[in-house]
Amino acid sequence: MGGWRDMSAEALEDQYSPSRWSPRLDRDTIIDAHLAVTAAGTERARACAQTSLHVPYGDGDGEKLDIYFPTDPSGTFPVLVYIHGGYWQCLSKDSSGFAAPPLVSQGVAVVAVGYDIAPKGHMDSMVLQVRRSLVFLVEQYPRIRGIYLCGHSAGAHLAAMVLSTDWTEFQVVPDIKGAVLVSGVYDLEPILPTYVNDALNMSREVAQRNSPIRHVTPAGPAACEVLVAVAQHDSPEFRRQSLVLVLTWLYPSDCWCSPGCILY
Numbered sequence: 001m002g003g004w005r006d007m008s009a010e011a012l013e014d015q016y017s018p019s020r021w022s023p024r025l026d027r028d029t030i031i032d033a034h035l036a037v038t039a040a041g042t043e044r045a046r047a048c049a050q051t052s053l054h055v056p057y058g059d060g061d062g063e064k065l066d067i068y069f070p071t072d073p074s075g076t077f078p079v080l081v082y083i084h085g086g087y088w089q090c091l092s093k094d095s096s097g098f099a100a101p102p103l104v105s106q107g108v109a110v111v112a113v114g115y116d117i118a119p120k121g122h123m124d125s126m127v128l129q130v131r132r133s134l135v136f137l138v139e140q141y142p143r144i145r146g147i148y149l150c151g152h153s154a155g156a157h158l159a160a161m162v163l164s165t166d167w168t169e170f171q172v173v174p175d176i177k178g179a180v181l182v183s184g185v186y187d188l189e190p191i192l193p194t195y196v197n198d199a200l201n202m203s204r205e206v207a208q209r210n211s212p213i214r215h216v217t218p219a220g221p222a223a224c225e226v227l228v229a230v231a232q233h234d235s236p237e238f239r240r241q242s243l244v245l246v247l248t249w250l251y252p253s254d255c256w257c258s259p260g261c262i263l264y
């Protein structure tokens, strides 16, 4: 069966370039459209919510987050933590607050997490940064009751790594109640031969260590509700990746990601 290991680098680049799969817009237009929509949505969110912007959660340049507070600031509140995509090398928290308006009006805080993207940031450090951002929120904002994670594309990968965290290595265990993973990449090995890895410069070992489908801890992922979503026109490889993640988390003792497996 022709799995990703049988694909040429060219074919993999096609599969792992979401911009090439839109039936409506060409590959350059669609990325610009994505940037325009997220930037405008974030501007709207900043106009309608109380915010704390560029809050440092660590000493690194990129270790900052934006908080959009609930309209009614009394009492405790759940928080939606949004992790942006951009193949770990573009985009930022500064245009990642677009989900806030309907949530803050319902008493939910929204946090857009920043992290040091490549080439400055490495895969290990980005994963550590998003984990630390949650520890910071729990420690600094005791009125938070329940964390919901949302990540898009590379951000869905980072969110899945957060769900796979062994929190015994940290000071606190964040109360993650749910997650929405949108069009993520959960096995990093197929992107090694593609242009995506030019800035990331991952070795096979780094890619495997940071692949949620290979990172199933004995305790499994955080015990919470998870919605794994793909888009109608995502590439077959993107759709396969989400399917393998779901199967891995549902049936961790079965093999879903080695040569010979039906979905490999």
Ligand SMILES: N[C@@H](CC(=O)c1ccccc1NC=O)C(=O)O
Pocket (backbone or CB within 6 Å): 016, 017, 018, 019, 020, 031, 034, 085, 086, 087, 088, 091, 152, 153, 154, 155
């Ligand atoms: N070079 C990629 C760009 C890309 O993947 C992307 C662009 C904007 C937001 C998210 C993206 N992908 C995953 O993080 C492409 O051509 O589709």
